[in-house]
Amino acid sequence: MNTMKDFYALLSSPKPRGSYVEALSEITRINREQAKTLMGDLWWQDWSAQEQATAAQGM
């Protein structure tokens, strides 16, 4: 499996205008603030954070 190296090679090569790879290469120019958009909605971590909050309240 070598999807990372293959992907990087694709990202580093000339990209047709309006293509999928060109769209993904735009992400290499975002700033850290814009990257936060990708953080998503982390269901997996929901309960652990909630547990900490309720524990802190002495429940």
Place this chain on the structure above:
Amino acid sequence: MDLYQSTVDYLLSFPIFDAWREMRAILLRIAAGHPRDWQLPIVACQAVGAPAEKAIPASAALACAQIGIILVDDMLDDDPRGEYHRIGSGRAANFALAFQAAGLEALMGSKANSSVKWEALNSLRHMMLTTAYGQELDVQNPGDETSYWRVVENKSGPFFGSAIHLGALLGEAPINTADKLKKLGNLYGEMIQIYDDLNDTMAVPANPDWLQKRKPLPILFALSVNHSERAKFEELYNRISAGNALHEAQEILIRCGALSYCVDQLLRRHQAAQDILNETPLFNRAGVDSLLKEVIAPVWRLFETLGLSPEVPSTIAAPLNQE
């Protein structure tokens, strides 16, 4: 129907939660946070045309399994939020065992016929065993791409696959339909893991993954691919707590294509899940459709901020099964 109240009421009908008050307290505390995963069996059950109530034992089983998994996961990860800090590792492990068994009991207590119950128990058994194996692989800190995806396939996919599968099974879906939904759920779980890795990597201050020299997906990419800033990234990775190192390392992750790669992997999984949904005959697919829309929404939002049409990525991402 209040899913959380119904799930808690169902579980509290088992005598162990009366006898063991602290187990009951843990369940109530977690339920108060309304974990969204508990909805997944309901969504699947309704998708195959059965009423939500039929999936309550599945939600209960999933809830118990999840509590057990996270009690252990927190110990494996040295998570400062873990219950084991309060009660000790031995007791936390014992509670984890108890919740795993309670999950099986929740399915045993359902009113489904014995063949459905057997399929559901088998699904939960497979998920718990595979997840435990995935956790063990994860603590080895996988250092290459093949090992990384093996962890994800074992640790992250099966939980969500089984969540959906259990709901479909208790809704008495044909086995083929339930199996397809399980595959969709596995892909969904892998997407959740990729988001989790993005979050752990881009969080400020440095997440324990950085401090413990772990390799979530973006970091693994930046350490594996021969990009022009790799040496600099390795140097920052090894002194991430110093000065501006985290800030600089995160900017390299963006520039070297690590985030682009994660988005590519998200889109491929989303496309594969969408393909499965399109070929699976369902009584009501709206709930599953919403799940897939919600899970890819952060990517669409990013494309919007960049002025890109979501049609480009959604039409060109090759599904995983074509690789």
